[in-house]
Amino acid sequence: MNKKFSLLACLASLAVSLIGCSNEKVAGTVTDTGNTLAVSGVVLRVDGSPASEAMVRMARMAVYDSVLHVPEQIEVVTDSNGVYAFDSALSDTFQLAVIDTSAVEVFYLPRTTLKAKAYDSIQLAKAAVVTSVLYFEEVEDSAVSVGGHFMTCLSGTPFCNDVFAADSFSMLIPEGEWSMEIFPGDSMMVARMQSLGFADSLIYRTLDLGKIKSGDFVSSGPIVWSTTTGADSLIKESEKEAKNVARLSGKVLCKNGNPCADVEVMLIKDIYGFNFVEGDSMKFEVQTTTDSLGRWWLPLPDSLPGDSFRFEFRKLQDDLVTQAGVSRYLTKKDIENLKDTLKVKDVTLSRPSTLVSRVSLVVDREDTTQSSDCMVNSVVVGIKGTSHFVRDATCSELRLSDLPSGAQQVVLYSGIPKVIAALRASDVSTDYFVTFTPVSLPEGGTQQVQGMTYTPPNQNIFK
Secondary structure, eight states: OHHHHHHHHHHHHHHHHHHHHHTSOOTTOEEEETTEEEEEEEEEOTTSOBOTTOEEEEEEOOOTTSSOOOOOEEEEEOOTTSEEEESSOSOSEEEEEEEETTTTEEEEEEEEETTOOTTSEEEOEEOEEEEEEEEEOOOTTOSOOOOSEEEEEETTSSOEEEEETTOEEEEEEOSEEEEEEEEESOHHHHHHHHHTTOOHHHHSEEEEEEEEOTTOEEEOOOEEEOSSSOTTTOSSOOHHHHTTOOEEEEEEEOTTSSBOOSOEEEEEOOTTOTTOOSSSBOOOOOOEEOOTTSEEEEEOOSOOSSSEEEEEEEEEETTEEEEEEEOOOEEHHHHTTOOSEEEOOOEEOBOOEEEEEEEEEOOOTTOTTOOOOGGGOEEEEEETTSSOEEEEETTSEEEEEEEOOEEEEEEEEESOHHHHHHHHHSSOOHHHHOEEEEEEEOTTSEEEEEEEEEOOOOGGGGO
């Protein structure tokens, strides 16, 4: 009886000591309490600083005798000190991947165990970057419609991205010899295709990336996902896409000089805003956004009202424009007979500006058809090569906000669409009916422009 009591006392003492130790959170430890497992550690960047907001993915070991090389995985994000923690582990043996998009750095541990310490302190390395554009061929009489959502994964690893058809994408990957798999992003759709007899080799299409080194930039594609091509012949440009590979691309930097992600991009074809015929102002139309490395791609404009065009950029936070910018002007000659990607010079954003002005009416006394009443004369005022144009009576004060700062040109012309249409259709030079005023817009400030004048076009030119 005494021996039994002594044994129970020892067990109780051991339990108390274990409970006391469990109150301290130690990075890089594994605990097993019932069915609960925890894995934690710290992630450091190349320069030794903590990697905050980095994605840490734990995945099951890939089964390489299957064509499906996309392992089950879970993900957490590091805190401001670079610390990560998983509440549970997928299995005793697993793989670990870290992706830090802000520093363009990664880490990959292909195999580790719950007892190992390899994940205690993780040192990132410079990532290789793979970019492409994904298209897919949808067959009209197909039994399934896969939609436009796809996944791209490095075979057998947690390096996976969501991709939408016709969108450009990029992946940060570690150094090594890799192949990429592309497949529909809807798991139920994949299951249905398998039940209908689609071979896995047609669902999970494979692209051989070859040997890639740290810091490499690899441009692959366009990539075409299709169930009609041979099992191993995938991912080569279709004849249709081969005829349309010409496109425009560029890179946007934030005000701090770092790559700027999620920046909205608009192609400005109508640099004078002549097609602005209804409403009180033009609208910024988002045509694409920059990726995590600040890059964007757009197809060539199908037509141009004038000889020049350029791009406008804006970065939003809580629906407010916090940074803005514009590209240099490009001309028709720049894109004529273009067979490849034309790189637009990098653009650095700045805080947006505001322009406030009032237009004074100056009437030609020799033209009796003109009115001196400012309330009956509307005018269009805008910033050349942007989406910023407004129409108002010449008596009213005009205000343009969220403008790109620096040297810009203010354009001014009649606010009557029929008048502008007739003038554009005539042989009259644009300089005859459009006024150009250079202005320097202060970053993050307001520019008050005074002395802008407007003379209604002489109606006699239509006789």
